[in-house]
Amino acid sequence: MTSAILPSTAVLLPGTGSDEVFVRAVFAGPLATLGLGLLTPAPPPGSALAGGYLTILDDLAAEHGTLLVGGISFGAHLAAEWAVRNPGRCAGLMAALPAWNGHPGQAPASLAARLSSDLVTRSGTEAALAASTAGVPPWLATELTRAWRRQGDGLAASLRAAAERPAPELSHLHALKVPAGIGACTDDPIHPPEVARQWAKALPHAALGETTLTDLGRDRESLGRATVLAWLRAHTTHRP
Structure with a gap:
């Protein structure tokens, strides 16, 4: 000890x-x-x-x-x-x-962040949230909704930055x-x-x-x- x-x-x-x-x-x-x-x-x-x-x-x-x-x-x-x-x-x-x-390669979390970034860019935050929270547990939907809305216009770039950065x-x-x-x-x-x-x-x-x-x-x-x-x-x- x-x-x-x-x-x-x-x-x-x-x-x-x-x-x-x-x-x-x-x-x-x-x-x-x-x-x-x-x-x-x-x-x-x-x-x-x-x-x-x-x-x-x-x-x-x-x-x-x-x-x-x-x-x-x-x-x-x-x-x-x-x-x-x-x-x-x-x-x-x-x-x-x-x-x-x-x-990151094809790591699931990186793929998910890239897809989310593309969805936000293409459809906007609210539409992306609707698609991303469909079928997930309510607690996770609540967390994502609050956090994504707080990110504002920088959300897509933030998701992309995380998805592409090596650990x-x-x-x-x-x-x-x-x-x-x-x-x-x-x-x-x-x-x-x-x-x-x-x-x-x-x-x-x-x-x-x-x-x-x-x-x-x-x-x-x-x-x-x-x-x-x-x-x-x-x-x-x-x-x-």
């Missing part, structure tokens, strides 16, 4: 087409049980999504020294990308639902020596649990936590608990 002190605050980023409201619903409660605060920056607009978030993390690190970073889906990718580039400024990683590693390669994750908690939903075809398992295997000080989309629909914090508890296991066994 390490005697390292827990960080005081985590900075967590949302996934593609999502927003900080969802991240807070997932993570605020589980982090609070450990006495950790939470910062959830709103998505930068349009094609500035990735670069804007990386700049926000740079600015926060300049202010706080080191950061516990993470996110959901594309937000997890960006947090891991920043951590790989800034190992001396990263105190840990919480990555829920990573969707691919390296180039860290597994070899790059292997070089990241901080404690990492990886969260997966075992029944999620868009964020295959095998990707999360690959991330957990590649990171040298990582643990994996699992839940299901069914549980997430009933309790947003189920994914946060799985990820935070995985990070805590990694943290308590980590020897710098």
Whole structure:
């Protein structure tokens, strides 16, 4: 067991087409049980999504020294990308639902974001929402409706930017020596649990936590608990 002190605050980023409201619903409660605060920056607009978030993390690190970073889906990718580039400024990683590693290729989440971007461009946000939420669970329809409408005119470009950006390669994750908690939903075809398992295997000080989309629909914090508890296991066994 390490005697390292827990960080005081985590900075967590949302996934593609999502927003900080969802991240807070997932993570605020589980982090609070450990006495950790939470910062959830709103998505930068349009094609500035990735670069804007990386700049926000740079600015926060300049202010706080080191950061516990993470996110959901594309937000997890960006947090891991920043951590790989800034190992001396990263105190840990919480990555829920990573969707691919390296180039996105035909990854389901990338394909879905590209199709959604094309649909928004062609038909507008409201028509795209109607098509994208048809047949999905009500909780997911509610989340998408709020987040997509909040993105405004930048939605299509934001979706496209996320769909096309590479995630860290597994070899790059292997070089990241901080404690990492990886969260997966075992029944999620868009964020295959095998990707999360690959991330957990590649990171040298990582643990994996699992839940299901069914549980997430009933309790947003189920994914946060799985990820935070995985990070805590990694943290308590980590020897710098």
